[in-house]
Amino acid sequence: EPEVTQTPSHQVTQMGQEVILRCVPISNHxxxxxxxxxxGQKVEFxxxxxxxxxxxxxxxxxxxFSVERPDGSNFTLKIRSTKLEDSAMYFCASSERQLxxxxxQHFGDxxxxxxx
Amino acid sequence: xxxxEQSPQSLHxxxxxxxxxxxxxPSSNFYALHWYRWETAKSPEALFVMTLNGDEKKKxxxxxxxxxxxxxxxxxxxxxxxxxxxxxxxxxxxxxxxFGAGTTVTVRA
Numbered sequence: 001e002p003e004v005t006q007t008p009s010h011q012v013t014q015m016g017q018e019v020i021l022r023c024v025p026i027s028n029h030x031x032x033x034x035x036x037x038x039x040g041q042k043v044e045f046x047x048x049x050x051x052x053x054x055x056x057x058x059x060x061x062x063x064x065f066s067v068e069r070p071d072g073s074n075f076t077l078k079i080r081s082t083k084l085e086d087s088a089m090y091f092c093a094s095s096e097r098q099l100x101x102x103x104x105q106h107f108g109d110x111x112x113x114x115x116x
Numbered sequence: 117x118x119x120x121e122q123s124p125q126s127l128h129x130x131x132x133x134x135x136x137x138x139x140x141x142p143s144s145n146f147y148a149l150h151w152y153r154w155e156t157a158k159s160p161e162a163l164f165v166m167t168l169n170g171d172e173k174k175k176x177x178x179x180x181x182x183x184x185x186x187x188x189x190x191x192x193x194x195x196x197x198x199x200x201x202x203x204x205x206x207x208x209x210x211x212x213x214x215f216g217a218g219t220t221v222t223v224r225a
Contacts, residue, residue, distance in 0.1 A: 004159070033212070043160075043205065043215040056212055091159070102148060104162035105213060 002026045006092050006108035013082050014116055021077045021111045023092030031095045032075045033105060034067065036060075036088040043091065049075065079113075087115045118142050118208045122216035129196045129223050136192040137219040139206030143187035148209040151180055151191055154218070155202045163191075165209075196223045 005024045013019045025032050034046040047057040049067050066078045075094075079086055089112050093105040120141045129135045141149060148167045152160040164173040169184040177194045193200050203220045207213035 035213070035215075042217050043207075043213075045212045045214065048212055058212075102165050102167055104150060104165050106162065107152075107159040109157070109159045 004092055004094055004106050004108035006090075006111050008111060009109065010112045010114070012114045012116060015084055016081050019079050019082055019113065021079075021090050021092075021113070023075045023077070023108055024073050025075055025092065025094030026106055027073070029094035029096050029106070031055075031097065032067075032069070033093040033095075034077045035091045035093065035107075037091070037110075038085075038088045046077070082113075082115045084115050087113060089113075118210065118214035120206060120208050120214050120216040122204075122206055122219050124219060125217065126220040126222070129193070129200075129221060131196060131198060131223055131225050133196055134192065134194045135196060135221065136190050137204065137221075139189045139191070139216055141187050141189075141206070141208040141214075141216075143184055145210065146184045146187075146208070147211070149182055149184075149189050150207045150209055150213060151189070152205040152207065153178075153202050154205055160205060163204075191219075193221070196221070198223045198225050 007022045032049045037043045045058050047061045048055045064080045068076050089110045091110045092108045095103045095105045122139050151163040154160040164180050166182040171182040179192045182189045201223045203218040205218045207215045
């Protein structure tokens with residue numbers, strides 16, 4: 001069964017450094033998402049992406065965050081200057097369609113980001 | 117972001133027993149309610165997407181009901197097995213998912 005893959009599984013970065021988290025969504029999916037879960041808290045929506053544009057973003061997704069689909073397969077989340085509070089598990093998800101809300105989102109295994 | 121609540125936070129079930137737990141969500145402007153099963157070190161796995169009031173969905177021994185008027189959904193596990201041990205997440209979908217905190221189920225053999 002096709003799946004969403006994320007790399008790396010664990011990333012350790014010094015505060016202030018840039019980090020790029022990578023995702024390969026399911027190949028025929030058109031909508032892509034990033035979520036995060038800070039330890040002990042709920043999974044939170046960050047951003048959704050369609051047709052090479054951000055379609056929606058949360059208040060968490062400030063100027064330090066950006067997303068990109070650099071080629072036909074990868075979908076990346078960049079944090080420009082990491083802060084301690086960016087430490088979390090980051091999940092990528094994809095779905096075939098967004099407008100039809102019956103579609104489940106398919107999640108990757110996540111990247112654990114640790115900021116030192 | 118919608119306020120989605122789940123209870124209880126965790127529960128322990130004896131193998132073979134049945135159990136259920138709740139997800140509550142804002143009933144206004146409802147689009148869809150998703151249930152995910154999340155095992156440690158794995159990705160959340162989609163169980164159900166429910167949209168209509170009175171919906172009942174079933175997947176093996178797991179089933180779910182939906183009441184959109186009062187804003188709640190129940191997830192049922194019949195005859196729990198150790199492999200049912202996981203965190204069960206619900207999320208309300210208004211084109212992005214707003215998650216509850218999850219109910220962690222531990223099935224004791």
